Amino acid sequence: DGGITQSPKYLFRKEGQNVTLSCEQNLNHDAMYWYRQDPGQGLRLIYYSQIVNDFQKGDIAEGYSVSREKKESFPLTVTSAQKNPTAFYLCASNLGSGNSNQPQHFGDGTRLSIL
Amino acid sequence: QKEVEQNSGPLSVPEGAIASLNCTYSDRGSQSFFWYRQYSGKSPELIMFIYSNGDKEDGRFTAQLNKASQYVSLLIRDSQPSDSATYLCAVKGTGRRALTFGSGTRLQVQP
Numbered sequence: 001d002g003g004i005t006q007s008p009k010y011l012f013r014k015e016g017q018n019v020t021l022s023c024e025q026n027l028n029h030d031a032m033y034w035y036r037q038d039p040g041q042g043l044r045l046i047y048y049s050q051i052v053n054d055f056q057k058g059d060i061a062e063g064y065s066v067s068r069e070k071k072e073s074f075p076l077t078v079t080s081a082q083k084n085p086t087a088f089y090l091c092a093s094n095l096g097s098g099n100s101n102q103p104q105h106f107g108d109g110t111r112l113s114i115l
Numbered sequence: 116q117k118e119v120e121q122n123s124g125p126l127s128v129p130e131g132a133i134a135s136l137n138c139t140y141s142d143r144g145s146q147s148f149f150w151y152r153q154y155s156g157k158s159p160e161l162i163m164f165i166y167s168n169g170d171k172e173d174g175r176f177t178a179q180l181n182k183a184s185q186y187v188s189l190l191i192r193d194s195q196p197s198d199s200a201t202y203l204c205a206v207k208g209t210g211r212r213a214l215t216f217g218s219g220t221r222l223q224v225q226p
Contacts, residue, residue, distance in 0.1 A: 031212070043216040045214075
């Protein structure tokens, strides 16, 4: 089945630790996105990538890093510099490029908490 | 001013009624508009998208877009308890590659 797979579903971070959230898609989409959702809030854009080996900061990129070495994969690292990492993290993708008006579809999300 | 605004609700309607959800946006050059449904603890799922002024119908759902007034709405006919969820409005603005989301409206359909 085609879709977006995020792992793990739940993740706990210790003080000073970096953690990496996985996002894999088999939809052959060029564009991938990372959003953060806090309770009772909408989604805020962290990073996005329109093509392999290229990515741009979103509205709240501080304390996060990404890579896009393969079309299928767009991992997000939450670094120790992110002082308030507790949130629901959502990965999305769409065709991108000339089809950037196409809807984005989401993975099931990763819930990150501080230990 | 928030870029995409929604009433947080909750909006409570009886089963079988029409639920009307509204969203306003600030970027007059916005091109694409999306409605997502999000159940508690789950990820958003796409319900409707609309690009042109007017109405777009899909089953029990109708999206309405008025670019001159900068609002987009979602009507849910014959509301069911299973429609109870948070509805997120998302807008693709001028020069932006990603979507800007509102904070969502919580809908409660009473049996």
